[in-house]
Amino acid sequence: MSSHETRPCVPDLKKERLKCDFNVEELTNLIDGGKEKTALRRKLRSVISSESAYIDPIPPEYMSHEDQFSNELRKTCHTAMLMNKQNIDIKTLQLSKAYIGVLKDGDPLWVHYHVFIPSITGQSDPEQQKIWMEKIRTWKIFGTYAQTELGHGTFLRGLETTATYDRETREFILNSPTITATKWWPGGLGHTVNFAAVMAQLYVGGKCYGPHMFMVQLRDENTHESLPGVTLGEIGPRFGLNTNGNGFLRFDHYRIPRRNMLMKHAQVLEDGTYVKPSHSKLSYGTMVRVRVGIVRDTCIQLQQAVTIATRYSAVRHQSELIPGEPEPQILDYQTQQFKILPQISSVFALFFAANSVIDAYYSVTAQMDLGDMSLLPELHALSSGLKALSASDASRGVEICRLSCGGHGYLASSNFPRLYTQTTCAITYEGENTVLWLQVARYIIKSYRSAQNGNNLKHSVSYLSKQPRPVRGDLSNNGLLEAFKAAVFKLVSDTEGRIQRVCAKGQNYHMAWNQCSLQLLKCAEAHTRFYVCEQFVRKVEMAKGTENVKKILKNLCRLYLTHHVSVNSGDFLKSGSLSQNDIAVLEEEMCSLLEVLRPQAVSIVDAFDFDDGQLNSCLGCWDGDVYQRLYDEALKSPLNKTDVPEAYYKYLRPLMQVGLKSSL
Numbered sequence: 001m002s003s004h005e006t007r008p009c010v011p012d013l014k015k016e017r018l019k020c021d022f023n024v025e026e027l028t029n030l031i032d033g034g035k036e037k038t039a040l041r042r043k044l045r046s047v048i049s050s051e052s053a054y055i056d057p058i059p060p061e062y063m064s065h066e067d068q069f070s071n072e073l074r075k076t077c078h079t080a081m082l083m084n085k086q087n088i089d090i091k092t093l094q095l096s097k098a099y100i101g102v103l104k105d106g107d108p109l110w111v112h113y114h115v116f117i118p119s120i121t122g123q124s125d126p127e128q129q130k131i132w133m134e135k136i137r138t139w140k141i142f143g144t145y146a147q148t149e150l151g152h153g154t155f156l157r158g159l160e161t162t163a164t165y166d167r168e169t170r171e172f173i174l175n176s177p178t179i180t181a182t183k184w185w186p187g188g189l190g191h192t193v194n195f196a197a198v199m200a201q202l203y204v205g206g207k208c209y210g211p212h213m214f215m216v217q218l219r220d221e222n223t224h225e226s227l228p229g230v231t232l233g234e235i236g237p238r239f240g241l242n243t244n245g246n247g248f249l250r251f252d253h254y255r256i257p258r259r260n261m262l263m264k265h266a267q268v269l270e271d272g273t274y275v276k277p278s279h280s281k282l283s284y285g286t287m288v289r290v291r292v293g294i295v296r297d298t299c300i301q302l303q304q305a306v307t308i309a310t311r312y313s314a315v316r317h318q319s320e321l322i323p324g325e326p327e328p329q330i331l332d333y334q335t336q337q338f339k340i341l342p343q344i345s346s347v348f349a350l351f352f353a354a355n356s357v358i359d360a361y362y363s364v365t366a367q368m369d370l371g372d373m374s375l376l377p378e379l380h381a382l383s384s385g386l387k388a389l390s391a392s393d394a395s396r397g398v399e400i401c402r403l404s405c406g407g408h409g410y411l412a413s414s415n416f417p418r419l420y421t422q423t424t425c426a427i428t429y430e431g432e433n434t435v436l437w438l439q440v441a442r443y444i445i446k447s448y449r450s451a452q453n454g455n456n457l458k459h460s461v462s463y464l465s466k467q468p469r470p471v472r473g474d475l476s477n478n479g480l481l482e483a484f485k486a487a488v489f490k491l492v493s494d495t496e497g498r499i500q501r502v503c504a505k506g507q508n509y510h511m512a513w514n515q516c517s518l519q520l521l522k523c524a525e526a527h528t529r530f531y532v533c534e535q536f537v538r539k540v541e542m543a544k545g546t547e548n549v550k551k552i553l554k555n556l557c558r559l560y561l562t563h564h565v566s567v568n569s570g571d572f573l574k575s576g577s578l579s580q581n582d583i584a585v586l587e588e589e590m591c592s593l594l595e596v597l598r599p600q601a602v603s604i605v606d607a608f609d610f611d612d613g614q615l616n617s618c619l620g621c622w623d624g625d626v627y628q629r630l631y632d633e634a635l636k637s638p639l640n641k642t643d644v645p646e647a648y649y650k651y652l653r654p655l656m657q658v659g660l661k662s663s664l
């Protein structure tokens with residue numbers, strides 16, 4: 001039993017917590033990656049919670065755009081100082097759940113820590129790293145990742161910023177020749193960072209060698225003023241993440257030394273000789289790394305949303321289930337369970353998938369460091385697919401959680417608006433989802449064709465080697481995984497056949513690809529979903545611990561499988577891997593699982609172990625005292641400072657005094 005049990009809460013939540021039949025702490029340890037990690041996270045959290053500097057002077061919603069930014073910059077700089085004093089690595093803190101809730105609407109230094117620094121370590125040679133990392137460590141350099149332009153985000157080969165080598169002076173000249181060449185979006189670029197890793201088209205001796213990365217100083221290290229030849233600013237209010245300091249940047253024939261090209265993979269020698277990288281896409285390496293990180297990030301966003309929705313659903317009573325009886329907790333409605341419990345199962349699916357792709361990332365990059373690039377395509381497809389799937393599942397999940405809270409979910413004080421905007425952006429950044437799905441499809445179709453030509457396939461696509469033959473009527477986990485394989489195989493073979501048919505009618509391959517891209521997207525998503533299901537099943541099989549925790553995991557895994565079979569039943573029926581009767585049996589099982597898991601729901605989300613400060617939600621608080629909190633938050637509105645606002649005297653009273661001339 002968790003120590004949480006002893007804290008006071010409303011009777012509804014007390015009753016829920018008493019139903020708990022598993023060890024909450026054990027589940028928390030599993031999600032953290034072990035007891036020691038839970039202890040470390042809690043220690044970090046207690047450091048953070050005791051800092052008065054993290055208390056916002058007023059709720060940020062009521063601050064101006066400028067004050068919001070300055071308030072968050074204050075907190076992020078305070079964190080750097082604090083971690084320095086405590087000898088804790090700031091990146092460790094930021095990637096730990098302990099830091100959640102400190103910054104409300106985006107961190108102006110997030111891209112510095114998680115995109116810029118990995119670019120320097122992953123793309124520059126040892127000598128360059130030594131110089132720049134020393135300056136980064138001593139806080140002389142704060143940087144961003146400046147790739148996207150007004151005209152191009154997705155199509156990197158279309159970038160217009162140029163870096164032209166001047167052999168005489170051994171410098172590169174950076175230039176933004178058109179309005180659409182303006183760098184647009186990089187986090188912290190507006191007014192925070194003084195350096196950037198800039199992606200630009202490399203020109204040497206009149207020849208273009210494509211996008212390469214350059215280390216560029218943008219602001220004076222002492223005055224912070226932008227340097228001559230550089231124009232900088234912020235891009236204005238956004239859907240969310242309004243304190244990230246997203247900025248724009250233009251270059252006017254701005255010169256940087258030759259050695260400011262990041263030279264781990266490709267080089268330009270003093271005499272202008274271009275040295276090719278060992279793989280043409282190595283300069284895209286930072287994006288692969290961040291995509292891997294996003295899977296874990298979105299899983300944590302969903303954990304917060306589902307904690308809020310579950311606790312609120314246990315406290316909220318509405319309508320009648322049985323006429324004349326007291327109003328039930330809304331969590332007792334099957335439809336409400338169907339909104340929330342699949343989201344809880346999604347958290348675990350994404351959690352196991354995130355762990356597996358992080359492991360894959362480290363093992364493939366270790367091989368690449370030894371010169372073996374053979375697994376890069378697999379890593380690219382896996383990280384692209386999981387980034388796309390996690391971002392879209394988590395965003396949809398957060399929105400479902402919001403809807404499950406009715407009107408109160410629409411209040412800023414529920415924290416759903418922020419959670420939603422902070423999750424849905426992951427669909428767009430680091431590779432727009434549709435575009436990444438198409439990259440996955442490209443890998444799948446290529447692999448399928450290779451198998452048709454008699455080659456053996458490995459890793460995540462090995463099942464495309466030959467038609468899978470699932471055993472009819474086997475609805476066990478392994479049986480369902482086999483059915484999944486057969487369904488994806490059918491989608492892939494049909495789509496490939498369709499591309500061939502379109503080509504046979506005289507269409508060129510690229511146009512045929514575009515005409516089949518709806519099916520290609522389906523193939524990519526189904527393949528990635530199968531991967532996530534397989535990871536879930538295997539990780540649950542391997543899970544150690546007490547029987548009751550294993551039972552929770554097994555039920556959640558089963559709910560995930562039955563739910564996704566039900567949602568995609570057409571694909572299973574078309575492939576013949578499941579019959580109509582199988583689907584009906586599985587849908588019935590899914591409904592029973594909702595009932596089985598419902599009494600444990602509050603305790604499962606308790607195991608995510610967020611405190612009230614982190615959830616920052618009137619609806620999701622530990623003690624369930626939602627109505628008082630909603631009322632208290634409303635009183636904080638500046639409009640409630642006076643009974644009659646100034647706007648009444650300015651606008652409403654004059655109007656009321658005139659009255660309508662004509663009758664309506």
Ligand SMILES: CCCCCCCCCCCCCCCCCC(=O)SCCNC(=O)CCNC(=O)[C@H](O)C(C)(C)COP(=O)(O)OP(=O)(O)OC[C@H]1O[C@@H](n2cnc3c(N)ncnc32)[C@H](O)[C@@H]1OP(=O)(O)O
Binds near residue numbers: 111114145281431435
């Ligand atoms: C480890 C844990 C760490 C945790 C740490 C971090 C945690 C933090 C997480 C939260 C961070 C949040 C902050 C994020 C801020 C947002 C930053 C950005 O958006 S920044 C801006 C982000 N912007 C974007 O993401 C832009 C998205 N656009 C792109 O990435 C590219 O333009 C493209 C991939 C769409 C096409 O590229 P193009 O050159 O036209 O290529 P073609 O299509 O012609 O394909 C040719 C061949 O290349 C292949 N290949 C391709 N890529 C790769 C790769 N990476 N590799 C290998 N191979 C690759 C492809 O498969 C094909 O192979 P084949 O079939 O021929 O064998």
Ligand SMILES: Cc1cc2nc3c(=O)[nH]c(=O)nc-3n(C[C@H](O)[C@H](O)[C@H](O)COP(=O)(O)OP(=O)(O)OC[C@H]3O[C@@H](n4cnc5c(N)ncnc54)[C@H](O)[C@@H]3O)c2cc1C
Binds near residue numbers: 144184241
């Ligand atoms: C919050 C946030 C933070 C960001 N931070 C950074 C940062 O730090 N650094 C940085 O460099 N960038 C950053 N970006 C930019 C981000 O990476 C790009 O917006 C993203 O890569 C998408 O590119 P785009 O905006 O050009 O969209 P577009 O590519 O123009 O997409 C528009 C539509 O066209 C479709 N489309 C485009 N190409 C294809 C295709 N080949 N096939 C089918 N459909 C296609 C897309 O699916 C989409 O529906 C950030 C963006 C956001 C929202």
